[in-house]
Amino acid sequence: MNKIIVSAILLAFIIVTAGNAQDKKPTSKSKAKTEQVKKESKTEKAKKDTKAESKKESSKKEAKKSEPEKKQAIKKETKKVELEKKQVEKKEAKKSEPGKKQPVKAESNKKTEKAGAGDKIISGKKGPEGQPVYEGPRGGQYYINKNGNKIYIKH
Numbered sequence: 602m603n604k605i606i607v608s609a610i611l612l613a614f615i616i617v618t619a620g621n622a623q624d625k626k627p628t629s630k631s632k633a634k635t636e637q638v639k640k641e642s643k644t645e646k647a648k649k650d651t652k653a654e655s656k657k658e659s660s661k662k663e664a665k666k667s668e669p670e671k672k673q674a675i676k677k678e679t680k681k682v683e684l685e686k687k688q689v690e691k692k693e694a695k696k697s698e699p700g701k702k703q704p705v706k707a708e709s710n711k712k713t714e715k716a717g718a719g720d721k722i723i724s725g726k727k728g729p730e731g732q733p734v735y736e737g738p739r740g741g742q743y744y745i746n747k748n749g750n751k752i753y754i755k756h
Contacts, residue, residue, distance in 0.1 A: 719738060720735040720736060720737055720738070721735065721736045722736075723735065723736050723742060726742070728744030728746075728752070728754075729744075730746075730747070732745055734754065741753055742754045
């Protein structure tokens with residue numbers, strides 16, 4: 602009889618705790634996050650509103666400008682555009698001049714970079730295609746092939 606009562610109490614305890622685990626309410630941290638998101642959205646809306654208002658004010662100011670001021674502003678803009686066009690034309694003319702060669706960028710030679718920094722060139726020995734032969738730190742002799750790989754020479 603005691604076993605039945607204990608098991609019934611244990612079963613009731615498990616059911617109550619399992620039910621409470623599923624009914625988990627939002628914590629104060631999640632509430633704070635949602636409030637923060639709301640505040641951020643409000644500040645973004647306020648920023649957008651102020652930007653819109655400033656645009657309206659600037660458009661009103663431009664509308665108030667007298668006719669001569671508008672013409673001067675248009676002239677300045679056209680001058681800027683014309684100057685930019687002239688600069689672009691000059692650059693294109695320099696590029697297309699046949700008498701002048703464009704400077705060629707020097708490409709690094711991988712073949713010479715592949716050889717070890719402390720490796721010595723052995724005088725009097727050449728590779729199969731006339732490449733210089735190097736001596737490595739352990740005494741091995743090699744040359745650099747056209748792909749930039751070290752090819753060791755058998756003694």
